[in-house]
Amino acid sequence: LLFSSKGDLRPAHIKVDGEQYPVQARLKGDLLDHLRGEKWSYRIVLDQNEHWRGMTQFSVHNSGARSHLSEWAMHEIFKREGIITPQYDFIRLYLNEKDLGVYAYEQHFDNALLKANQRPVAPILKHNDEGYWHNVQSDLKPFYWTDVSHLELFNKENKDPDFLKLFEVAQS
Numbered sequence: 001l002l003f004s005s006k007g008d009l010r011p012a013h014i015k016v017d018g019e020q021y022p023v024q025a026r027l028k029g030d031l032l033d034h035l036r037g038e039k040w041s042y043r044i045v046l047d048q049n050e051h052w053r054g055m056t057q058f059s060v061h062n063s064g065a066r067s068h069l070s071e072w073a074m075h076e077i078f079k080r081e082g083i084i085t086p087q088y089d090f091i092r093l094y095l096n097e098k099d100l101g102v103y104a105y106e107q108h109f110d111n112a113l114l115k116a117n118q119r120p121v122a123p124i125l126k127h128n129d130e131g132y133w134h135n136v137q138s139d140l141k142p143f144y145w146t147d148v149s150h151l152e153l154f155n156k157e158n159k160d161p162d163f164l165k166l167f168e169v170a171q172s
Contacts, residue, residue: 004026004027004028004037004043006026007013008026008027009025009026009043009045009106010024010025010026010066010072011024011040012025012096013095013096013097014044014093014094015093015094016052016054016091016092016093016094017091019052021046021047021050021052021084021085022046022047022050023044023045023046023047023050024045024047025042025043025044025045025095026042026043027040027041027043028041028042028043028061029041029061029065029133036062037062038100039062039064039100039101039103040062041059041060041061041062041065042059042060042095043057043058043059043060043063043064043108044057044059044060045057050111051086054087054112054116055087055107055108055112056110057107057110057111058087058105058106058107058108059105059106059107059108060091060103060104060105060106061103061104061106062069062103062104063090063102063103064102065105070087071104072088072089072090074125074127075088084114084117084119085117086106086107086109086112086113087105087106087107087116088104088105088106088107089104089105090102090103090104090105091103091105108154109124109126109155110124110154110155110157111155111157112166114155121155121158121163122166123153123155123163123167123170124153124154124168125151125152125153125154125167125170126151126152126153126154127150127151127152127154128150128151129154142156150171151170151171155165
């Protein structure tokens with residue numbers, strides 16, 4: 001298992017669509033399928049005031065970690081059904097000027113995702129699954145992580161009181 005956090009971000013440069021961007025990057029993916037061979041998965045955070053295809057934060061990964069075209073097709077179905085869906089497509093990726101080949105990219109869950117889906121900015125919720133992954137690592141069974149985890153925000157950058165009240169309602 002890979003345990004990572006924002007503290008693991010390191011300066012890098014990525015080159016996509018012929019453009020180079022200064023970024024912070026770290027390894028991503030809970031399972032080691034994201035780290036097999038040379039096509040590792042990364043969380044990419046563009047430096048301030050930078051964006052790529054409307055995103056300031058996204059992931060790139062070996063498409064095999066997400067069933068290749070199946071994941072892309074699922075996103076397309078969600079879009080057609082009006083379900084909030086992150087950008088997901090394929091690119092040729094260079095990291096620190098090394099050609100890594102074709103990767104899938106996926107938008108991070110943030111306010112830009114809501115805006116791109118014509119939705120108001122509101123809390124995007126997630127379960128804190130840290131306890132689950134520690135349990136998997138220890139091979140303890142059974143573990144109903146949804147019963148013991150608490151809800152957290154993906155889009156923590158919003159400090160508006162009305163926004164925080166919506167989050168409190170969701171948590172309750």
